[in-house]
Amino acid sequence: MKIKELNEILNFELLTTCPDSEIVTAYTSDLLSDVMGNAPDDSVLITIQAHKNTIAVASLAGINAVILCNNRKAPEDMLPAAEKEEIAVLSTGLNQFDTSIAVGRALELCK
Amino acid sequence: MxxxxxxxxxxxxxxxxxxxxxxxxxxxxxxxxxxxxxxxxxxxxxxxxxxxxxxxxxxxxxxxxxxxxxxxxxxxxxxxxxxxxxxxxxxxxxxxxxxxxxxxxxxxxxxxxxxxxxxxxxxxxxxxxxxxxxxxxIIHMVAVMNQEIRRLENLAKQGAHTEIGDIVRRYAVVQNDFKNAGKASSEIKTILIKHLVDRKTIRSIATAVYELEINQVVHSLGGEILCRISDKNVEILARDRGPGIEDIELALSEGYSTATDWIRSMGFGAGMGLPNIQRVSDEFHIQSSKTGTEIRVIINLPDDNKIETS
Amino acid sequence: MTLNDISAILSCIQHNKNTIFETEAVEHIVASDLMSEVLIAEEENLLLITALNTEQTLRTAHIVDALGVVLVNGKRPQPGMIRLAKEFDLALFTTKSSMFKSCAAVHSLMNGDAN
Missing domain, CATH: 3.10.580.10 (CBS-domain)
Known part of the structure; x- marks a missing residue:
């Protein structure tokens, strides 16, 4: 599913331009070393780590979009980094659990 | 011995x-x-x-x-x-x-x-x-004792609550000692449970003590946490030996953190510590300089939940 | 949905079973690796799903009166965690699933309960 289609279902706030990449699955984590080691390719990262380093790790791990939970604000230097790496950044007021469920449903990975 | x-x-x-x-x-x-x-x-x-x-x-x-x-x-x-x-x-x-x-x-x-x-x-x-x-x-400490005892006597005269009968605890906090952080909050929680304080209030107090401990472990050169449990409230005084908070207002905003990746990998540094403490406190005072940060927090006990400390 | 039900659906290794793991219903899930975020939760009877396997995970769970902790990604408890779990009477499990998949599975179980 394209990021654009995914967000049409989720309706989260899109903070960057929307790259034309595919999302196959999702990964929920706030530990960047964990994301680096375990996140699957073409996934969306669900996290509260609103940080420039999150983009760096996402790019290494083949993550195409990052969803910031609990209304965490993206710091100034995070969004330009995301644009450069062509990673979409979205924001929601939901916590990591509820976001995971919403994304899981949208991707038809759970009921 | x-x-x-x-x-x-x-x-x-x-x-x-x-x-x-x-x-x-x-x-x-x-x-x-x-x-x-x-x-x-x-x-x-x-x-x-x-x-x-x-x-x-x-x-x-x-x-x-x-x-x-x-x-x-x-x-x-x-x-x-x-x-x-x-x-x-x-x-x-x-x-x-x-x-x-x-x-x-x-x-x-x-x-x-x-x-x-x-x-x-x-x-x-x-x-x-x-x-x-x-x-x-002897010379110096008698001088400061005079000062401090005079201050306490004045407080007592003003009818402010006296220290007598209160439960007090002191915990030393060591820089980067993740292993022992949380011991103070566990012990305070146990004391409060024994005194039948309601769960919600206990959770607030334990959260404040815990975040203050973690703050000192992560950001300070070391310090101490003092807890005073009276019949009306719990007062927590956390002070460290520096290096101080550069911009207090910024430090109090959610999500702001000076933590390193290493600290984040320990599960902290999300920039929620001070906001969390503020959220659960009835009174919150902070002052900071290069030689140290002092945070004083008061959490009131519900009226029907008075502690018998004597 | 008890801790035991969750343990079964996530095929957990049970490091510590607490006294209420077959009786008390889990009502709320907190999935996070940052402990200050967990401390914000105000709900009762919650379960913490996390990849953080340090003693601080259990201390945090204890403060928010959680019923238990599920470690994801097959994380083994660090030394001292099992002792603390017993001391605080907290369930401590490990699942091989990721946090995302664990959330999805637990949600399906919750939904199953509702239907």
Whole structure:
């Protein structure tokens, strides 16, 4: 599913331009070393780590979009980094659990 | 083993612990130090010590402290007829040293544990900057005790709540010691459960203590947490030895953190610590400078939940 | 949905079973690796799902009166965690699933309960 289609279902706030990449699955984590080691390719990262380093790790791990939970604000230097790496950044007021469920449903990975 | 100086972590009144830990050796040491070179004779030292009425003199090799001559050393030399020897031959080389940034409690411990009557004090560059005797401690500490007790008496007169009967606990927090962080909050939680405080209030108090502990572990050079549980509220005082918060307003905003990736990998540094503490407190005061940060938090107990502390 | 039901659906290794793991219903899930975020939760009877396997995970769970902790990604408890779990009477499990998959599975179980 394209990021654009995914967000049409989720309706989260899109903070960057929307790259034309595919999302196959999702990964929920706030530990960047964990994301680096375990996140699957073409996934969306669900996290509260609103940080420039999150983009760096996402790019290494083949993550195409990052969803910031609990209304965490993206710091100034995070969004330009995301644009450069062509990673979409979205924001929601939901916590990591509820976001995971919403994304899981949208991707038809759970009921 | 019974100590000579009656100061105990768990039994000594909090006020006394605060005084001996809150003041630094730098504030109470004598800075006018008379020193001698290694070649001076014992005879000349005797004359010098008599003239200046002092009972011990540090021996220097240029800027480096190499020993101390005390009255005992003089007496021994006199008895053996060796007064023309250079001091180097008779000085104590086995030096026990204090540092100026240490709290006064360290000096008190040293007087408890060693039989020396004076300790040289060094600065961060390991230069001799002072000397401390039990006399210095008495003079200075009686002065601050007078001040503090007067303050407490005034408080009592004003009808403000007195310390008597309150439950007080003190916890030392060590920099980067993730292993022990959380022990204070666990213990406070246990005490509050015993006193049948409601779960919601306990959760608030435990959260505040825990975040304050973690803050000191992550951001400070070390510090302490003091908890005072009275029949009306719980007061938590967290103070550390620096390096201080550069921009307090920024530090209080959610999501802002100066934490490193390493700290985030330990599960902290999300920038929620101080906001979390503020959220659960009824009163929140913070002040910070390069020499330390002090946070005072008060959480009220519900009216129907008064603690019987006496 | 008890801790035991969750343990079964996530094929957990049970490091510590607490006294209520078959009786008390889990009502709320917190999935996070940052402990200050967990402390914000105000709900009762919650379960913490996390990849953080340190003693602080259990101390945090204890403060928020959680019923238990599920470690994801097959994380083994660090030394001291099992002792703390017993001391605080907290369930401590490990699942091989990721946090995302664990959330999805637990949600399906919750939904199953509702239907």
């Amino acid at each position: 019974r100590k000579l100086i009656p100061i105990y972590e768990n039994q000594t009144p909090l006020v006394v612990l605060e005084l001996i830990q809150g003041h630094k050796i730098k504030e109470i040491m004598s800075e006018n130090i008379i020193t001698i070179g290694r070649d001076m004779t014992m005879r000349d030292v005797k004359i010098l010590m008599k003239e200046k009425s002092i009972s011990g003199v540090p021996v220097m090799d240029k800027k480096r402290l190499i020993g101390i001559i005390s009255v005992e050393d003089l007496l021994n030399a006199l008895e053996d007829g060796l007064m023309d020897d250079p001091v180097e031959k008779h000085m104590s080389r086995n030096l026990v040293i204090l540092e100026e940034q240490m709290p006064v409690s360290f000096a008190i411990d040293y007087f408890e544990n060693y039989s020396f009557n004076r300790f040289p004090v060094l600065n961060e560059r390991k230069e001799l900057v002072g000397i401390i005797t039990s006399r210095d401690i």
